[in-house]
Amino acid sequence: MESLYSPEQIEAKWQEYWDEQKTFRAEENSSKDKYYLLEMFPYPSGRIHMGHVRNYAIGDVVARFKRMQGYNVLHPMGWDAFGMPAENAAIEHKTHPAKWTYENIDSMRKQLRRIGLSYDWEREFATCDPEYYRWEQLIFLKMLERGLAYKKSSSVNWCEDCQTVLANEQVEEGACWRCAQPVAQQQLEQWFFKITDYADELLEGTDILTGWPERVLAMQRNWIGKSYGCEITFPVADRKENIRVFTTRPDTLFGATFMSLAPEHPLADELVTDQQRDEVDAFIAEVERQEKTDRISGEVAKKGVFTGSYCTNPADGRKIPVYLANFVLMDYGTGAVMAVPAHDQRDFEFARQYHLPVIVVIQPPGGNLVAEEMTEAYAGSGTLVNSSDFDGLDNEVAKARITGFLTEQDAGRRTVNYRLRDWGVSRQRYWGTPIPIIYCASCGAVPVPEEQLPVLLPTDVELTGAGGSPLARHQAFIHVDCPTCGQPARRETDTFDTFVESSWYFARYACPHYDKAPLDRTAVNNWLPVDQYIGGIEHAVMHLLYARFFTKVLRDLKMMDVDEPFTHLLTQGMVCKETQRCSEHGWLFPEQVKEGCCSFCNQPVELGRTEKMSKSKKNVIDPNQLIATYGADTARLFSLFASPPEKDLEWNEQGVEGCYRFLGRVWRAVSDNIGDIQGAAAATAPFSEAATDLRRKTHQTIKKVTEDIDGRFHFNTAIAAVMELVNAIYAFPSRQEDQWAVREALETVVRLLNPFVPHICEELWQVLGNHQSVEVSGWPSWDKEALKTETITLVVQINGKVRGKIVMPVDADKNSIEAAALQEQNVQRYIDGKQVRKIITVPGRLVNLVVS
RNA sequence: GCCCGGGUGGCGGAAUUGGUAGACGCAAGGGACUUAAAAUCCCUCGGGAUAAUAUCCCGUACGAGUUCGAUUCUCGUCCCGGGCACCA
Numbered sequence: 024m025e026s027l028y029s030p031e032q033i034e035a036k037w038q039e040y041w042d043e044q045k046t047f048r049a050e051e052n053s054s055k056d057k058y059y060l061l062e063m064f065p066y067p068s069g070r071i072h073m074g075h076v077r078n079y080a081i082g083d084v085v086a087r088f089k090r091m092q093g094y095n096v097l098h099p100m101g102w103d104a105f106g107m108p109a110e111n112a113a114i115e116h117k118t119h120p121a122k123w124t125y126e127n128i129d130s131m132r133k134q135l136r137r138i139g140l141s142y143d144w145e146r147e148f149a150t151c152d153p154e155y156y157r158w159e160q161l162i163f164l165k166m167l168e169r170g171l172a173y174k175k176s177s178s179v180n181w182c183e184d185c186q187t188v189l190a191n192e193q194v195e196e197g198a199c200w201r202c203a204q205p206v207a208q209q210q211l212e213q214w215f216f217k218i219t220d221y222a223d224e225l226l227e228g229t230d231i232l233t234g235w236p237e238r239v240l241a242m243q244r245n246w247i248g249k250s251y252g253c254e255i256t257f258p259v260a261d262r263k264e265n266i267r268v269f270t271t272r273p274d275t276l277f278g279a280t281f282m283s284l285a286p287e288h289p290l291a292d293e294l295v296t297d298q299q300r301d302e303v304d305a306f307i308a309e310v311e312r313q314e315k316t317d318r319i320s321g322e323v324a325k326k327g328v329f330t331g332s333y334c335t336n337p338a339d340g341r342k343i344p345v346y347l348a349n350f351v352l353m354d355y356g357t358g359a360v361m362a363v364p365a366h367d368q369r370d371f372e373f374a375r376q377y378h379l380p381v382i383v384v385i386q387p388p389g390g391n392l393v394a395e396e397m398t399e400a401y402a403g404s405g406t407l408v409n410s411s412d413f414d415g416l417d418n419e420v421a422k423a424r425i426t427g428f429l430t431e432q433d434a435g436r437r438t439v440n441y442r443l444r445d446w447g448v449s450r451q452r453y454w455g456t457p458i459p460i461i462y463c464a465s466c467g468a469v470p471v472p473e474e475q476l477p478v479l480l481p482t483d484v485e486l487t488g489a490g491g492s493p494l495a496r497h498q499a500f501i502h503v504d505c506p507t508c509g510q511p512a513r514r515e516t517d518t519f520d521t522f523v524e525s526s527w528y529f530a531r532y533a534c535p536h537y538d539k540a541p542l543d544r545t546a547v548n549n550w551l552p553v554d555q556y557i558g559g560i561e562h563a564v565m566h567l568l569y570a571r572f573f574t575k576v577l578r579d580l581k582m583m584d585v586d587e588p589f590t591h592l593l594t595q596g597m598v599c600k601e602t603q604r605c606s607e608h609g610w611l612f613p614e615q616v617k618e619g620c621c622s623f624c625n626q627p628v629e630l631g632r633t634e635k636m637s638k639s640k641k642n643v644i645d646p647n648q649l650i651a652t653y654g655a656d657t658a659r660l661f662s663l664f665a666s667p668p669e670k671d672l673e674w675n676e677q678g679v680e681g682c683y684r685f686l687g688r689v690w691r692a693v694s695d696n697i698g699d700i701q702g703a704a705a706a707t708a709p710f711s712e713a714a715t716d717l718r719r720k721t722h723q724t725i726k727k728v729t730e731d732i733d734g735r736f737h738f739n740t741a742i743a744a745v746m747e748l749v750n751a752i753y754a755f756p757s758r759q760e761d762q763w764a765v766r767e768a769l770e771t772v773v774r775l776l777n778p779f780v781p782h783i784c785e786e787l788w789q790v791l792g793n794h795q796s797v798e799v800s801g802w803p804s805w806d807k808e809a810l811k812t813e814t815i816t817l818v819v820q821i822n823g824k825v826r827g828k829i830v831m832p833v834d835a836d837k838n839s840i841e842a843a844a845l846q847e848q849n850v851q852r853y854i855d856g857k858q859v860r861k862i863i864t865v866p867g868r869l870v871n872l873v874v875s
Numbered sequence: 876g877c878c879c880g881g882g883u884g885g886c887g888g889a890a891u892u893g894g895u896a897g898a899c900g901c902a903a904g905g906g907a908c909u910u911a912a913a914a915u916c917c918c919u920c921g922g923g924a925u926a927a928u929a930u931c932c933c934g935u936a937c938g939a940g941u942u943c944g945a946u947u948c949u950c951g952u953c954c955c956g957g958g959c960a961c962c963a
Contacts, residue, residue: 027914238879245878248962270963283963325961350961360963367963368876442962560957563879597957664900665887671880671956678887678901684915685900691915730891740889743899750899753916818895823944825895849930863943868894873943 024697024790028690030654034782038139046798047090047141049097051546058094059550060086061529061589063558063566067102067149069127071134073674074559076646077662078595080779081738082557083140084663087778088732090141091802097550099532100135100142102128104151105455105521113454113486120454121482124151134647138655139782146535150524155531156456157477158541159523164459164470165580171217174468177447181209188451208311213449214458214517218572222247222441225571234591236669239563246564248442253426255361255435257282257334260342264290266334269356269440272366273429274421276338277410278384279361280374283327283348286310288358291347296331303328303347310349325350325373336361337434338425339411348373354444364400365392371400384409385418446569448520453484453493455518463505463512472506478514492516525566526573529553529588540582547583556589560669563594593736596671649679656780657683663738663779685746686783689772692752693787696765701792703762714764717755721768722809724748728775729802738779745775766791774803818869819844821853829870837864844870 041047062082065075086098102124109120116123128149135142148155166172179188184204188211198205218225226247229240253273257266266282284291286307295303306328327348334345350369351360364374364381374381381394385405392401407416413424429435449458457478459471471478481500484493494500494516505512527541533550534543558566567589574588649658660682666672710718724744731741752768755761770791777784777797788797812833817840819827827847831840841862844850854874861873 242879242958246959248960250962252963268963272963350963352960352962354960355962362963369961369963440962442960444960560880563958667888670888672887675887681900687914735891737889737891739887740891740899743889746899816895820895820944823894823942828895852930861943863894865894865944869944871894871943 024694026691026694028687028783030656030686030782033786034137034139034655037782037785038136040785040796041139041141044796046796047086047096047098047143048145049099049143049550050095051549053095055093055095057097057550058089058555059097059553060089060555061099061532061553061557063556063562064101064103064525064528065131066106066108067104067124067127067131068108069130071131071138071646073646073662074597075135076138076658077668077672078557078559079135079138079140080659080662081593081595081668081736083138083659083781084732084738084778085555085557085736086141087781087798088802090798091774091777091800093801097146097532098142099146099535100140100144101147101528101532101535102131102149102151103521103525103528104128104149105156105518105524107452107454110452110454110486119482120486121151124149124454137650138646138659141781146532148531148535150456150521150528151454151480153477153479154538155528156480156524158531159456159519159527160459160471160476160478161473162527162541162577162580162582163519164473164476166216166576167470169580171220171576172214172448173217174212174214176210177213177215178208179211179213179451180206182206211449211451213447214460215445215447216572218446218569219441219443221572221575222249222443224575225443225568228571228587232587232590232592235589236592236594239560239567239592239594242563243568246443246568250440250442252438252440253422253429253435254357254438255429256337257343257361258337259290259294259345260333260335262332264293266290266345266359267357268359268361269438270361271440272363272422273425273435274407274413274418275363275366275384276336276361276425276429277407277413278363278365278382279336279343280364280380280382281343281362282334282345283351283360283362283370283373284330284345285351285353285358286347286349287353288347288351291330294330294332294345299329299331303330306347325369325376327373327377329377337429337432344379346373346377355442356440365394365397366400366402368400368402371397382409446520446522446572448523449517450520451492451516452518453480453486455521456480456524457494458515458517458519460515461503461505461512462515463508463510465510466505466507466512468515469505469507469512475506480518494518522566522569526569527577529556529570530574530577530583542577542582544581544583548585551583551585552587553589555591555593557593557595557668560594560596567592593668595668596666653679653683654782656686656783660686660742660780664742665739667739668736685749686780688753689749689776690783690787692749692772693769693790696752696762696769697790699757699759700762700766700769703766704760706763710764711758711761713756713758714761717751717761717764717768718809719812720748720751721764721771722805724775725771725803725805726810729805732778741775742779745772748772771803773797774800815867817844817867819847819850820869820871821850821874823871826850826853840864840870844872 060082062078082098086096090096104124109124112118112123113120150156163172181188182202182204184202226244226249229244232240250271252269252271255268255270255273255276257268259266266284268282306326325348327346330345330347332345333342335342351358362370362373363384364370364379365383366385371381373379381397383392383394384407385401386392386408387401387403387405390405404418407413407418407421410421413421416424426435426437430437457480459476459478461469461471463469481494481497484497486493501514501516503512503514504510530542530547530551534546537543537546570588574585577583578586646658649661657679661679664682665674665678706714724747727744728741731737731744748768749772752765752772755765773784773787773791774797784797788800793800814830815833817829817831818825819829827849829840829843829847831843841864845854845859850872854872857874859872859874863871863873
């Protein structure tokens, strides 16, 4: 063998071998247990970054580990290929989104292959393939049939100058990112998915998903936000309309001193008196203008305006003024809030600002709140006061009593409320899945008949960046006959939110080429659920919740039979790195920055996050460069060894050298010893002490690495353990009769490292005299006998401080351990002339003497 | 404002159930090999006292508490990161 480790040749060689042998093909009919491992598929931006390397290296460790353990592993890869960047690039570089996307896919596939990731490439697909999105259109039609998709009016960010809808991320400080004009809200008819129908099931699922990180479940629970409360009806004074409010605090009803409506509330306009008209209109205009800005910049001053109307508190018949307030949201509850300034901080601030009355109705235990003296609201529990017949009740009891009272009076009822809102899926963009709907003047919104699917996204469009959707200008696309009445009609020109594609792709991998339906139920039931899903924490709520929702929908559509898509979830931390942006061209790659200026427009770039790193450019890592210099194995090892997967990480290149050096050390350990161990005799007892020790280290390492990978995902400590074993091999005294122990240690190192650095391991496995891939050698198991030791070192503490150590036989009893501890030289100095009050012995660990 | 995380050497990190704080690696310093360099191998490496690899003191953001014993548990404070739809 070569005495020097040179990754270049061996990596290409083994990648070719795996391809030819179809080593990573998932078997459809196998006697082995299935294991479906999935990493969140990438958006084909054109180049991989260290975040990808980290994500896919983590996944590949698990895939190879499970394969070695004997599972039939499904480990697919594909492309989340629709989205805005392709449209932006097309406008920028005068190309077509499809061309840009497919070229990027080709380039990224090459880069991923170069890392040696163990994918079953035969299952690859891109979501922009008509063969994928046609089935998404079908699923939409089925959802429509079941009432799970519907249309309603909703507001969007609108730039008047560009005549286009803007995504939240295209709005910068309330202004359009291209032309810097202020962004306004505009109402549009849009399609929605009824995710709220599944709110309870999605919430209940969070208790079943024991393989998910608790913090992700907590975020999803908060997002669904189920709360119990009371809906109360306030009649409008001198009119027939009613205002309905939702509150979780019916116990504070007698403290309501005014009513706050969302500016968009349907009654808002009607209740305005002539006298107040000008003031209210100005306020509504201001809120419309500012809403998104404020949402982005955070803190907002509480503002409102009096409508001139009053409504009646159903509890005591008191009239209270009706205000419009900027902090009341139409999307949550009923869009109206009964304001109780004494016991709600927002209402309190509002009341003080507009000089509205504050009435205390809850007294804290032992407290004596006086409305005039309060400086903030009291939101805690206590006893009711100023509440008529309910005075003296505990406020928790009062919640039920008052709800009951309102129910009797037909003025309210107990309700459940959710924060979760339906999912708006319409996007006024070109590069996405066309929504299969036709609008007919006489028949309305007509679904495209199934046999006419797919509605193909036309490829002969011009992207200019000018106003409106390119699809709306494509005459051949929009003009179509109504499927119902045959009259000329118009196609829907909106496309789906790209989250729709990523909500069911994991199921399609089970049957990527199936051409009769979205899913082959048998194949899907065979592979799903995904046993382990891996991806960034930034998807903790939206993507993961939508995928769970779709799974339940597809189940109810009888397309598959699982309730939850992902059994175990690993959320990897964010990879922080230097980010630079140009005010014109957005986020830039390092190579798009020349001397601190954007390479497109030569304007100076702004630096984002991790300032410390931004100052020295040498810290930025390009994985392609890393692989070219050190090889894929080193890049993989580096990204896994730097920190545990869940942790956020700021990369810097320090440490890469060390990983490369370690692989060289492994290589030499084999090449230096290969001559000796080839002819080594089998192990015969009694073993020498050195050989016993090395064997123990070998089996300890197997145990440690296995436990670190399986379930714990602590790859950094697993690698550290193998490093220790390699150090032990180097330190081992070379004696001919002990060579079996060296051989065992080396073979173990190669097999344990294979999930992390597969290329070098395949090569070394062959050098060690094996003829099959190390992948099929199986995962090593540890011998409990080999782990045993005869003696053990115990720590002796005096009052909790370490004062000495004793070496004892493993099976020493408590008495002899304590006797030895008292005899220890340094310990004697501390107990001399003092009294030992207590002795605590922790088996296998320590003895603590309590002395005074 | 609300929700979720986090804070350990010069650096990345380790300590799995409350039991020897700093594994492993990087950087740094010293040495061996070499004509030389690279590569490699060996040693030292939290701070302080000390001649000392003996021993002692301090030390896991800060302040309390529980405990024989706290990086780990509880309470409070400060700081950093992430998410958000002002959630009534």
